[in-house]
Amino acid sequence: RAKGVATLKVLGKEVKAVRALALALALVLPGCLPVAMLRPPEPARGAEFSLGATLMPNPFGGQSPVLLLPYLAHAEGDGTLEYNLSLQWGLRGGVKVGLAPGVALDAGLTLPPALGEVADWSWGVPVVLDGGVILGGGGYYLSPRLHLLGVLGGEWGLAYQLSAGVYGGGWVAEVGALGAPGMSGVLFSLSAAWRFGTAPEAP
Secondary structure: OHHHHHHHHHHHHHHHHHHHHHHHHHHHHHHHOOOOOOOOOOOOEEEEEEEEEEEEEOOOOOOOOEEEEEEEEEEEEEOOEEEEEEEEOEEEEEEEEEEEOOEEEEEEEEEOOOOOHHHOOOOOOEEEEEEEEEEEEOOEEEEEEEEEEEEOOOOEEEEEEEEEEEEOOOEEEEEEEEEOOOOOOOEEEEEEEEEEEOOOOOO
C-alpha cells in the first residue's frame, strides 16, 4: 500500500510538471515569450524609450484571426553595455553587450502576466530565458535566438526565433518567425515601434 501511495505521489508530480510545461508553452507562444525584439545591434547610449505593437496570427483561434500586442520598452546604456526592460504581455528584463560595430549579444528573462485563471502558479512559475546574437549595419539587422522555457523546478523545453528588421534614429520595424520542436508550422509576426530619447542612429 505504501508503494502504491508513493507511486501515486510520483505520478501526481509528473502530471503537474507536464501540465505546467504545457501551460508555459500556451503562455509563451502567444505573448509571454518576447515575440518582438525591436533591438538594433547598437547598445543604447543614455536613456531610450520605445512604444509600438506586434501583429500576429491568433494561435488560440476564436473570433479574431489576429492578435495585436502592445509593446513598451525602456533601455539605458553607455554605448557598449545596455540594460533593457520591455513589456509585451510578459515582462522581460535583459542585457545587451556590444562586441564590435554591428555585432551584439542579447539575453533576457521573461515572466508571464498574473492574469486570469492561468495565474494559479501553485505548481510553479513559468519563465522564459532567451539569448541570441544581433548582427547589423546600415539600418538593417538580423537576430537568431533560442528560448529556454518551462517551470522553475519542473520541465523545460526549447523554442527558436529569427528576427529581421530595419531602423532609423526614431523608429524600428521587424518581421519575426517563432517555432519549437513538435510545433506545427511557424508563427510569424510583424512589429514596429517609435523610439524616443537617445536612440542610436542607423550607421
